[in-house]
Amino acid sequence: MASGGLRIGRTTSTTTGSGGLKNLFTYRIFISAMFTLLFIATLSVLFTSNPSTVSSQTTTTISTTTTNGGDPVISKSNSQFQSYVHRSFLALKSDPLKTRLDLIQKQANDHIALVNAYAAYARKLKLENSKQLRVFEDLIRNFIDLTSRPAYKSALFETKGSIEEDLLRQFEKEVKDRVKTARQLISEAKESFDNQLKIQKLKDTIFAVNEQLTKAKKQGAFSSLIAAKSIPKSLHCLAMRLVGERIAHPEKYMDQGGKPEFEDPNLYHYAIFSDNVIAASVVVNSAVKNALEPWKHVFHVVTDRMNLAAMQVWFIMRPAGGGAHVEVKAVEDYTFLNASYVPVLRQLESANLLKFYFENRAENATKDANNLKFRNPKYLSMLNHLRFYLPEMYPKLHKILFLDDDVVVQKDLTGLWKIDMDGKVNGAVETCFGSFHRYAQYMNFSHPLIKAKFNPKACAWAYGMNFFDLDAWRKEKSTEQYHYWQTQDFVEIGDSSTWLDYLLLNNQAS
Numbered sequence: 402m403a404s405g406g407l408r409i410g411r412t413t414s415t416t417t418g419s420g421g422l423k424n425l426f427t428y429r430i431f432i433s434a435m436f437t438l439l440f441i442a443t444l445s446v447l448f449t450s451n452p453s454t455v456s457s458q459t460t461t462t463i464s465t466t467t468t469n470g471g472d473p474v475i476s477k478s479n480s481q482f483q484s485y486v487h488r489s490f491l492a493l494k495s496d497p498l499k500t501r502l503d504l505i506q507k508q509a510n511d512h513i514a515l516v517n518a519y520a521a522y523a524r525k526l527k528l529e530n531s532k533q534l535r536v537f538e539d540l541i542r543n544f545i546d547l548t549s550r551p552a553y554k555s556a557l558f559e560t561k562g563s564i565e566e567d568l569l570r571q572f573e574k575e576v577k578d579r580v581k582t583a584r585q586l587i588s589e590a591k592e593s594f595d596n597q598l599k600i601q602k603l604k605d606t607i608f609a610v611n612e613q614l615t616k617a618k619k620q621g622a623f624s625s626l627i628a629a630k631s632i633p634k635s636l637h638c639l640a641m642r643l644v645g646e647r648i649a650h651p652e653k654y655m656d657q658g659g660k661p662e663f664e665d666p667n668l669y670h671y672a673i674f675s676d677n678v679i680a681a682s683v684v685v686n687s688a689v690k691n692a693l694e695p696w697k698h699v700f701h702v703v704t705d706r707m708n709l710a711a712m713q714v715w716f717i718m719r720p721a722g723g724g725a726h727v728e729v730k731a732v733e734d735y736t737f738l739n740a741s742y743v744p745v746l747r748q749l750e751s752a753n754l755l756k757f758y759f760e761n762r763a764e765n766a767t768k769d770a771n772n773l774k775f776r777n778p779k780y781l782s783m784l785n786h787l788r789f790y791l792p793e794m795y796p797k798l799h800k801i802l803f804l805d806d807d808v809v810v811q812k813d814l815t816g817l818w819k820i821d822m823d824g825k826v827n828g829a830v831e832t833c834f835g836s837f838h839r840y841a842q843y844m845n846f847s848h849p850l851i852k853a854k855f856n857p858k859a860c861a862w863a864y865g866m867n868f869f870d871l872d873a874w875r876k877e878k879s880t881e882q883y884h885y886w887q888t889q890d891f892v893e894i895g896d897s898s899t900w901l902d903y904l905l906l907n908n909q910a911s
Contacts, residue, residue, distance in 0.1 A: 643711035675806035695723025744887040828868035833860035
């Protein structure tokens with residue numbers, strides 16, 4: 402039993418050792434075979450030019466045994482390995498010049514297609530693009546002629562051998578020249594063919610033109626104000642020289658008192674409110690020169706206290722011809738014009754109003770050029786608002802002709818006093834055409850009260866000459882209406898002439 406048991410144990414050990422040795426031997430054979438195959442594949446790549454020789458040298462089938470448990474370790478067919486080696490060989494063997502040629506040809510074809518697209522779009526446009534269309538077509542022909550040139554076609558595209566590098570370099574240079582021309586042409590054509598670019602360019606142009614227009618309007622409005630206020634150098638300090646004359650010879654310029662003609666309702670009366678001596682003189686003398694009966698014409702010139710002496714001296718030194726009468730007074734002579742009665746005088750003392758007219762700020766410079774004239778500080782003068790107090794300034798008169806100091810009379814005006822006003826307050830000349838001088842230009846129609854009371858399309862009129870029926874004015878109580886509107890919160894001081902539109906809308910005789 403003991404010997405039998407020993408014999409059994411020895412047999413088992415021998416069998417186990419024999420199986421381990423066999424497994425080790427099989428593993429070493431497998432490793433050796435793998436290295437051998439890799440060596441053969443490397444040699445075939447390095448020393449052969451025909452990939453088919455690789456398959457003839459590798460005919461060994463890789464097979465593996467199984468483990469004691471019967472599980473497979475590795476199993477690959479010879480055909481799969483040959484395919485792997487063949488692909489690796491082709492990748493290493495490919496000619497770099499051929500790849501370069503393919504890239505050049507692709508670049509040329511891409512630009513041919515792009516130029517064709519722009520040419521097709523150009524054909525849909527009108528004759529002004531016909532020259533551009535011809536350029537596109539010529540460029541396409543150049544591309545096609547280059548790729549079909551016999552020297553390049555046979556040596557580059559149809560050859561099965563190696564490609565000459567010098568010829569390829571020459572072909573590449575010609576292609577790049579045409580590509581550069583195509584890109585330049587397309588870049589120039591984008592503005593014509595690309596709708597988004599055209600729209601953006603149009604927007605930019607409109608914006609730039611609007612900026613130029615706004616700037617030109619502001620400059621024109623400012624220049625016109627300067628031109629209107631400018632006087633020759635010889636007339637500089639005229640008012641001061643006239644005051645000096647009055648101081649030097651006070652006896653010549655004594656106040657003669659009022660004349661009965663100043664209140665005679667049977668004569669032709671004019672109202673001129675100005676602080677400009679020369680301008681007031683031009684209005685008076687042009688009216689007198691063209692009057693048929695100048696002795697029946699009476700001119701009421703009102704100025705401020707600073708210019709009163711100069712104005713009086715001027716008309717005494719140079720009296721109106723033909724026996725016409727000239728009365729010169731200051732605003733301060735009308736004592737009823739005080740802050741308790743006149744709302745605008747209270748507004749003229751406002752700090753915000755002074756800031757509006759005199760402070761030079763960037764936002765003021767960007768205001769609408771059309772309203773630039775309304776920012777003139779002259780509107781702070783009471784002279785600009787006197788016309789609304791004509792019935793109280795001249796209580797004995799029935800009719801009066803108001804003239805601005807920039808008016809030159811060219812014919813006899815006595816026919817105006819013969820017009821039947823039919824109960825209307827104001828007689829003037831309409832100057833509306835298109836949107837010019839419409840109420841919408843002067844009034845804030847976003848305010849509900851303004852919108853309810855006035856028509857934005859209603860026509861205004863020339864403010865330089867207005868014929869007033871003072872009796873109708875008193876009856877309609879136009880001054881009281883003026884005071885009402887002046888006290889509203891939305892009112893701003895501006896050209897007081899526009900208040901005629903507001904107050905006398907239903908009292909105009911054109």
